[in-house]
Amino acid sequence: MPTALMLASEGGGITVNGPLVVVDNLFGIPGLKLTESIIVQWIVIAILLVVVLILTRNMKVVPETKRQVAAEWIVSFFVDTVDTTMGKKYHRYRCYIMALFCFIMIQNLMGLLGLRNPTADVSVTGTLAIITFCLVQFNRGKTGKFKGYMKSFVEPLPFMLPFNIIGEFANPLALALRLFGNMIAGTVINALIYFALGKLAILIPAIASLYFDIFSAVMQAYIFIMLSMSYISSADCEE
Amino acid sequence: MDEMKILAEGIVLGASALGAGTAMIAGLGPGIGEGFCGGKAVEAIGRQPEASGAITRTMIIGDALAETTGLYALVIALLLLYANPLLGKLGEYLAR
Numbered sequence A: 001m002p003t004a005l006m007l008a009s010e011g012g013g014i015t016v017n018g019p020l021v022v023v024d025n026l027f028g029i030p031g032l033k034l035t036e037s038i039i040v041q042w043i044v045i046a047i048l049l050v051v052v053l054i055l056t057r058n059m060k061v062v063p064e065t066k067r068q069v070a071a072e073w074i075v076s077f078f079v080d081t082v083d084t085t086m087g088k089k090y091h092r093y094r095c096y097i098m099a100l101f102c103f104i105m106i107q108n109l110m111g112l113l114g115l116r117n118p119t120a121d122v123s124v125t126g127t128l129a130i131i132t133f134c135l136v137q138f139n140r141g142k143t144g145k146f147k148g149y150m151k152s153f154v155e156p157l158p159f160m161l162p163f164n165i166i167g168e169f170a171n172p173l174a175l176a177l178r179l180f181g182n183m184i185a186g187t188v189i190n191a192l193i194y195f196a197l198g199k200l201a202i203l204i205p206a207i208a209s210l211y212f213d214i215f216s217a218v219m220q221a222y223i224f225i226m227l228s229m230s231y232i233s234s235a236d237c238e239e
Numbered sequence B: 001m002d003e004m005k006i007l008a009e010g011i012v013l014g015a016s017a018l019g020a021g022t023a024m025i026a027g028l029g030p031g032i033g034e035g036f037c038g039g040k041a042v043e044a045i046g047r048q049p050e051a052s053g054a055i056t057r058t059m060i061i062g063d064a065l066a067e068t069t070g071l072y073a074l075v076i077a078l079l080l081l082y083a084n085p086l087l088g089k090l091g092e093y094l095a096r
Helices: A036-053 A066-086 A088-115 A123-153 A158-200 A204-234 B002-047 B049-082 B086-096
Strands: A007-010 A011-015 A021-023
Touching: A007 B049, A021 A036, A036 A066, A036 A088, A036 A123, A066 A088, A088 A123, A088 A158, A088 A204, A123 A158, A123 A204, A158 A204, A158 B049, A204 B049, B002 B049, B002 B086
Parallel strands: none
Antiparallel strands: A007 A011
């Protein structure tokens, strides 16, 4: 099954490509591919690393530079968000949530540079959703131990067991498909607009791109972390 | 034989296009749901303007959840249009 789809208008027709496979059979292992998504993700990681290094250089107790004020604002925003959504008990998740948001947001914004959004690839969003799924299971096991973990599946009534198990797997699936669907929809609709307008593509694609590439990108990253946080904190056996 | 093959593929492609279009009728549900969500949020903010931050946050999550079914339909439509599994089935059938 192709992992993702992409439209590109080429001389009158629309062709459909998945993420470009740069190297096939990496290290001689059949099926192991180095795709465009991975390369773009490396670029994203490099951007994040450089930004973080610049923002955190020469920190003082009392902020002197605008750089440090900006860094403190960003950190306190995530501290507030995690505290109000998950509660103070989950302060350990602040770092993960902040990293997740920045990573997804920069990935979504990659479309502005003319690169392919890595999040328009279901493998990437699926991986991120699986991390959230693992954290949900971890949190449930940690708060309820073995007995509480098992008991949480037969609540409120024993015959709810199949529904609870399906629901457990439906959450990460919906999480992955939501991000993937939104990003691929933006990509496809933009390509369709360019194709339909042809040489007249002047103002309209810019407005569409403003919505799909900027508003939707930031919003979907925010929704992803909000839902991750509520899934993780609702898998608490103690409450 | 070749003409039969083209005809069979044409029927499968045409039916897939119809299926993709039909799948997107599912866009109705999320539209109604999100409209409800936004309307209720506006009402709530009108009643309690000081809680607008929390209401907006909850509304965004509600919107995102309401959107899910629409996105399932979108994924199915995209699969039918660009990564058609039925053509592969047809190929297997014709090869037999």
